[in-house]
Amino acid sequence: MILEGLFSFIGNIYLGIIGLINIPFMPNDVLESAKNFLELLFSNASLLGLFVRISTLKTIATIFLAILTFKVALKIYSLYRFLRSTI
Amino acid sequence: MIHLFYYGYSINYSFENNSNIYNYNFNDFIFGTSPIRSYERSKRLLPSFTGNFYNYLRSTNVYNQNNKINNFTYFISYSDNQDVSSMLPEGTDADYLDSMFFKDNENSSSGGYIVNDIKEVIQGDKIIDFSKEDNSIHEDINNTYIENFVEGDNIVIEKENDANIEKIYHTSSDILGVLREIYSVVYRIEIDLDRIIYNAGAWLNKLATHSKDETIRVVVPNKVIMEDNFHKLKTQSEEHLGIMYQGVDFLMFVGTLYAELDNPEVIVLNIPEISLYDHVLIKETTFNFTNFMTEDLPFLSTIHNIYLTAVDLVFLCILIKFAEKVYDKYTGNGGN
Numbered sequence: 001m002i003l004e005g006l007f008s009f010i011g012n013i014y015l016g017i018i019g020l021i022n023i024p025f026m027p028n029d030v031l032e033s034a035k036n037f038l039e040l041l042f043s044n045a046s047l048l049g050l051f052v053r054i055s056t057l058k059t060i061a062t063i064f065l066a067i068l069t070f071k072v073a074l075k076i077y078s079l080y081r082f083l084r085s086t087i
Numbered sequence: 088m089i090h091l092f093y094y095g096y097s098i099n100y101s102f103e104n105n106s107n108i109y110n111y112n113f114n115d116f117i118f119g120t121s122p123i124r125s126y127e128r129s130k131r132l133l134p135s136f137t138g139n140f141y142n143y144l145r146s147t148n149v150y151n152q153n154n155k156i157n158n159f160t161y162f163i164s165y166s167d168n169q170d171v172s173s174m175l176p177e178g179t180d181a182d183y184l185d186s187m188f189f190k191d192n193e194n195s196s197s198g199g200y201i202v203n204d205i206k207e208v209i210q211g212d213k214i215i216d217f218s219k220e221d222n223s224i225h226e227d228i229n230n231t232y233i234e235n236f237v238e239g240d241n242i243v244i245e246k247e248n249d250a251n252i253e254k255i256y257h258t259s260s261d262i263l264g265v266l267r268e269i270y271s272v273v274y275r276i277e278i279d280l281d282r283i284i285y286n287a288g289a290w291l292n293k294l295a296t297h298s299k300d301e302t303i304r305v306v307v308p309n310k311v312i313m314e315d316n317f318h319k320l321k322t323q324s325e326e327h328l329g330i331m332y333q334g335v336d337f338l339m340f341v342g343t344l345y346a347e348l349d350n351p352e353v354i355v356l357n358i359p360e361i362s363l364y365d366h367v368l369i370k371e372t373t374f375n376f377t378n379f380m381t382e383d384l385p386f387l388s389t390i391h392n393i394y395l396t397a398v399d400l401v402f403l404c405i406l407i408k409f410a411e412k413v414y415d416k417y418t419g420n421g422g423n
Binding site for chain 2 (some may be wrong): 058
């Protein structure tokens with residue numbers, strides 16, 4: 001009961017805040033087209049398995065994303081250090 | 088003294104194979120038609136009941152079927168320390184008495200593992216209090232005396248602490264099981280807090296008297312209470328956040344597609360029909376590479392496997408080189 005009340009309280013605050021915001025929608029056709037296209041790509045990805053193992057690709061992609069994130073994080077950290085030294 | 092026996096056999100019920108987690112209520116326990124799962128210290132499992140207990144009992148077939156309420160619940164009248172094995176209904180295995188699921192507690196007149204006291208029981212149109220010679224004075228289960236108890240009066244049986252509680256074991260590898268365990272702990276805390284608010288004294292008393300109790304878990308309700316609230320938040324977010332919500336939704340869609348990708352067991356090439364002015368240039372064709380390699384050209388299959396491993400190796404080298412480059416760049420050991 002208490003947890004439910006707490007959740008409702010936080011939920012109401014959230015609803016109050018987003019009630020002030022009204023962001024327009026992207027046309028559904030565009031979204032659906034993009035989704036269909038991606039579905040087509042991914043469903044036919046098995047053919048790619050003839051040349052590269054899909055699991056290898058997935059692993060590579062994950063590690064690649066991690067390295068990119070590392071780069072971005074380091075850039076942010078460099079910016080922070082720069083600002084700290086100048087101010 | 089009348090003791091209400093309810094026994095059940097431990098049904099070998101696999102929760103992993105069934106998403107329904109039982110949340111017992113009074114009906115399930117006492118008047119249900121399903122087997123009752125047995126519990127240790129099931130005396131504490133008397134569920135809450137508010138209402139006209141008299142009419143409730145009358146609505147059952149407790150009188151006309153050898154005190155049988157259902158296949159698993161009987162009313163049996165006996166004295167303390169009396170051997171009740173001979174009083175069990177026909178077909179009931181007396182060995183149950185020796186099992187942990189059907190065992191009277193020697194130290195308690197109110198029964199132990201599967202026995203509950205019912206201070207009043209209905210015989211005919213009268214409610215008989217077996218603990219009192221004077222039948223005009225009755226004592227309900229909360230030890231509150233009710234004088235001249237008649238049909239239509241309400242008896243409130245307070246829910247014992249930790250009612251609807253069951254010990255659930257799951258395989259630790261089952262993520263759903265772990266989530267249930269977490270939820271059970273949360274639910275348990277919720278029950279305890281609830282009890283503190285409404286019955287602090289009783290709670291402290293129980294804490295003192297049952298401090299050694301263990302193996303108490305909560306049955307997860309069929310329907311999570313907060314489901315509706317989450318749904319409301321979701322719809323409101325969708326309405327107000329528009330393109331932002333759609334963006335996140337789209338990202339999750341792509342993530343799902345990505346997560347579902349797996350090594351294909353069978354590689355099939357589908358070529359659609361290509362035609363020009365009613366002339367079919369290429370017929371619709373399906374070519375199964377896997378079958379072709381494994382059945383027709385097994386030698387090619389071996390070469391293909393070596394090729395795939397080599398590609399893996401190349402990717403690995405490229406990745407290590409790339410990682411090294413990035414590391415060097417940002418740690419000042421060279422690079423641009």
